[in-house]
Amino acid sequence: MDEIRSSELLRKVMKDYFAGFKQAKKTAWCTSVGPAELLRSFGFEVYFPENHGALLGATRQAGDFIPATVNLGYSGDVCSYLTSDIGAYIHKKSPLQKHYGLDGIPKPDLIVYNTNQCREVQDWFTYFGKEYNCPTIGIFPPRHVDEVTEAEVADVSAQFKAMVPLCEQASGIKFDIDRYRDTLRLSKEATNLWKEVLNTGKNSPSPISFFDGTIHMGPIVVLRGTQIAKEYYTSLLKELKENVKNKVGFLKEEHSRIYWDGMPIWGKLRTLSDLFIEHNSAVVASTYCNSWIFDAFDEKNPFDSSAKAYTEIFINRSENAKMRLLKNMVDEFRVDGMIFHDAKTCFNNSNARFGLPLRFYKEHGIPVLIVEGDLCDLRFYSEGQTTTKIETFIEQLESQKVAH
Numbered sequence: 001m002d003e004i005r006s007s008e009l010l011r012k013v014m015k016d017y018f019a020g021f022k023q024a025k026k027t028a029w030c031t032s033v034g035p036a037e038l039l040r041s042f043g044f045e046v047y048f049p050e051n052h053g054a055l056l057g058a059t060r061q062a063g064d065f066i067p068a069t070v071n072l073g074y075s076g077d078v079c080s081y082l083t084s085d086i087g088a089y090i091h092k093k094s095p096l097q098k099h100y101g102l103d104g105i106p107k108p109d110l111i112v113y114n115t116n117q118c119r120e121v122q123d124w125f126t127y128f129g130k131e132y133n134c135p136t137i138g139i140f141p142p143r144h145v146d147e148v149t150e151a152e153v154a155d156v157s158a159q160f161k162a163m164v165p166l167c168e169q170a171s172g173i174k175f176d177i178d179r180y181r182d183t184l185r186l187s188k189e190a191t192n193l194w195k196e197v198l199n200t201g202k203n204s205p206s207p208i209s210f211f212d213g214t215i216h217m218g219p220i221v222v223l224r225g226t227q228i229a230k231e232y233y234t235s236l237l238k239e240l241k242e243n244v245k246n247k248v249g250f251l252k253e254e255h256s257r258i259y260w261d262g263m264p265i266w267g268k269l270r271t272l273s274d275l276f277i278e279h280n281s282a283v284v285a286s287t288y289c290n291s292w293i294f295d296a297f298d299e300k301n302p303f304d305s306s307a308k309a310y311t312e313i314f315i316n317r318s319e320n321a322k323m324r325l326l327k328n329m330v331d332e333f334r335v336d337g338m339i340f341h342d343a344k345t346c347f348n349n350s351n352a353r354f355g356l357p358l359r360f361y362k363e364h365g366i367p368v369l370i371v372e373g374d375l376c377d378l379r380f381y382s383e384g385q386t387t388t389k390i391e392t393f394i395e396q397l398e399s400q401k402v403a404h
C-alpha cells in the first residue's frame with residue numbers, strides 16, 4: 001500500500017500548528033466540536049485537549065498517566081482522554097515536548113467546552129479551569145436530539161452569543177461580526193472539502209480508509225476556520241481524485257467493505273489497518289470521521305447556523321436519527337458489514353450498549369460485529385480476541401458474498 005502523498009504536507013501543517021503556540025498572544029482551549037470559529041474570530045490560537053488525548057493514545061503513553069488521575073479520585077472507567085490528559089499534566093509530560101518542541105501543553109487564557117458530545121468534558125475542562133485559574137465557559141445544548149428544532153437552535157445560539165463579552169475580555173479584542181463570518185466561511189469551505197475527501201471512499205477501489213481518515217482529519221479538528229485547513233484539504237482531495245481516476249486504492253482488490261462505528265483505538269491504528277488490508281477488507285466509512293462535516297454552517301447567519309451544526313452532530317442524536325444516518329451511510333458506501341467498537345471508557349460514542357447493532361441487523365440485514373476496546377486505555381483491549389473476531393467476521397462477509 002502506498003502512503004497518501006499528502007501525508008508529508010499533513011506533518012508540516014500539524015507541526016506548524018503546534019509551533020504557533022510558542023508565539024501565541026492568546027490561547028483558548030476548546031472541545032473538538034465546540035465553537036472554534038467564534039474563538040478564532042477573536043484572534044485566539046485554539047488548542048484542543050481531545051487531540052492531546054488522542055496523541056497520548058496513539059503514542060501509547062496513556063497507560064503511564066491514567067493512574068495519577070485515578071489517585072485524585074477519578075474512576076479508571078471514565079473517559080481515558082480525560083484520565084490520561086490530566087495524568088500527563090500531573091506528570092508534567094506531553095508528546096508535544098518530543099514531537100513538536102513545546103515546553104508542554106499551551107497555557108489557556110480562556111477555556112470553552114460544549115456538552116454536545118458528553119458531560120465528561122465539563123469535569124475535564126473545569127479541572128483545568130481551576131488549575132490555571134482561567135475563565136471557563138460551558139455550552140449546554142439539548143442532548144440526543146432527533147431533528148434539531150428552531151427553539152433548540154435559538155437556545156444554543158443564545159449561549160454562543162453570551163460568550164462574546166468573556167471572549168472580548170480574555171482576548172482584549174472587540175467582537176467583529178465580519179471577522180466571525182469570514183472565519184465561519186473558511187471553516188465551511190474546509191468542511192465541504194473534508195466531506196468530499198471522505199466521500200472518495202465510496203469508490204472501489206477506495207483511495208482512503210477509515211484509518212487514513214483518523215490521521216488526515218487533524219486539520220479539520222484543530223485548524224477549522226483557517227486558510228491552512230482549506231488549502232490542506234484542497235491538496236488532499238486533488239490527490240485522492242487522481243487516485244480514483246487511475247483506480248489506485250489502498251487495496252488492490254476489495255473483497256469486502258466495512259463501516260467502523262465509534263472511536264478509533266488510537267494505540268492500535270496501524271495493527272488494525274494492517275489486519276484489514278491483509279484480508280483485503282476495506283474499512284471505508286465511519287460516523288467518527290464524518291463528525292467534522294458541518295453542513296449547516298452559513299456565514300450569513302453565523303450564530304444560528306453554527307448552533308445548528310454543532311447540535312446535530314451524530315453523537316448527539318436520538319437512536320432513530322442514528323439509524324437513519326447509518327442506513328444512508330451503508331447504502332452510499334455499499335457496505336457489506338458493520339463493526340461497532342464498544343469503547344469501555346466512552347459509552348457516549350459507543351452505540352453497541354443498548355442493542356442498536358442487532359436492531360440494525362434485523363431491520364436491514366447487514367451483518368454486525370461488536371469489538372471491545374478503548375480509545376486510549378489498552379487494558380480494555382485484547383489483541384488476540386479482537387483479531388480472531390475480526391478475521392471470522394471478514395470470512396463470514398466473504399462467504400455471504402459468494403453465496404449471493
Ligand code: SF4
Binds near residue numbers: 050119121345346349
Ligand atoms: S465523547 Fe467520549 S472520548 Fe470524547 S471526551 Fe466525551 S467521553 Fe471522552
